[in-house]
Amino acid sequence: MSEHIAIVGSGYMGGGIGQVLALAGNEVRLADVSAEVAAGNLERILRETAEFEKEGLFPEGATETVRARLSAAASVEEAVEGARFIEEAVPEILELKHATLARISAANPTAIIGSNTSTISITQLAEQVSAPERFLGVHFSNPAPFIPGVELIPHAGTSEAVLEPVEALLAQVGKRSARLTDATGFVLNRLQYALFHEATKLVDEGVASVEDIDMIARTTFGFRLPFFGPFAIADMAGLDVYAFCYRSLQTTFPERFATPPILQERVDAGHLGTKSGGGFRTIDPERTAELVAYRNKAYARMQDLLTDLGPSPLDD
Known part of the structure; x- marks a missing residue:
């Protein structure tokens, strides 16, 4: 109607x-x-x-x-x-x-x-x-x-x-x-601006150029985001791996990359993500192979789509 x-x-x-x-x-x-x-x-x-x-x-x-x-x-x-x-x-x-x-x-x-x-x-x-x-x-x-x-x-x-x-x-x-719950910036822009803010720091620190940062974002974790959100991605990587990487980042950025409590709590409890049947998201262990197959097919199809579209006017 x-x-x-x-x-x-x-x-x-x-x-x-x-x-x-x-x-x-x-x-x-x-x-x-x-x-x-x-x-x-x-x-x-x-x-x-x-x-x-x-x-x-x-x-x-x-x-x-x-x-x-x-x-x-x-x-x-x-x-x-x-x-x-x-x-x-x-x-x-x-x-x-x-x-x-x-x-x-x-x-x-x-x-x-x-x-x-x-x-x-x-x-x-x-x-x-x-x-x-x-x-x-x-x-x-x-x-x-x-x-x-x-x-x-x-x-x-x-x-x-x-x-x-x-x-x-x-x-x-x-x-x-x-x-969502009412909070300034809500979810979309809190996440979007957090990413942009860190990207500007990488440029300011001379780690990479604007163009190379855009390329890395598009062709690595950006490839995953149309199919999985940040919590599902973390679960598939392994929350223990995430915790280890946080400790590595803290050798230079102890406050900026402090380990999130909700991550450490799950690691301490043995909830390590997909490989343990659940972390932030829960999955039946019998469906893990199905999830991996879906992931691989999704990423391959994404590459097919990008190949079919060709480079954008920014990347000619």
């Missing part, structure tokens, strides 16, 4: 979210700072949809579907009228988000409201939402049409009743979601 949805903020992220929702058959209205901006962004979105369809990235008929389902409203109030779900996607400026959320919630007192914020505390944003129990973070990733994961971040006052409808909507449009 389709939903009436409003997207407030029709730029690259908001437009991409609207595109995905409309493509799945939902009625979506876009709003922005003016009717002219919303209308202009709608035309851009339709051009992009046609390009994606031509390139085979969207199914045949996608442009016609999006054109029929996605529209530009004259105002925020017009966009959110009667909507069951509203996604705020304005720039990552607290004051702007506060003002926008106050305007949205005043214009529609019953809809579930999500924010596409990537780092700002949901608790802080909720301060300007009337009936804040209907408010939560719904954080899509860029580019929204092609990245499947979405962070769901309720604040302490979010009603449990709003989570399942949002999860159902995301599943309907082909996304995968995870419920």
Whole structure:
């Protein structure tokens, strides 16, 4: 069943979210700072949809579907009228988000409201939402049409009743979601920026060039990440191996690479990962060979995909 949805903020992220929702058959209205901006962004979105369809990235008929389902409203109030779900996607400026959320919630007192914020505390944003129990973070990733994961971040006052409808909507449009606890940066950007921060240190220390760091990240652990998260990867490597490597890193970086307590606790208890039947993740020992076969096939297919795509414009 389709939903009436409003997207407030029709730029690259908001437009991409609207595109995905409309493509799945939902009625979506876009709003922005003016009717002219919303209308202009709608035309851009339709051009992009046609390009994606031509390139085979969207199914045949996608442009016609999006054109029929996605529209530009004259105002925020017009966009959110009667909507069951509203996604705020304005720039990552607290004051702007506060003002926008106050305007949205005043214009529609019953809809579930999500924010596409990537780092700002949901608790802080909720301060300007009337009936804040209907408010939560719904954080899509860029580019929204092609990245499947979405962070769901309720604040302490979010009603449990709003989570399942949002999860159902995301599943309907082909996304995968995870419920998180509200914390600045959430999960995606805490991990992403931790990696970037260490990468900058390696450049500053003269260990490697920007280009070589990008190459190593893409062709080693980055190869694993589409299939396994950091805990599954650690389990397959062996948590005792991880603990040993931490001790080695501590010879130069004793504080920066202190052994995480949750790792040491598992090692001390003999929970060493896949080889012991469980570490952070649990697996039936009889399925270990199946996991290894899946891993090997996944990595080989990834290499096939990269070979088929050829080098990116950065790597020509």
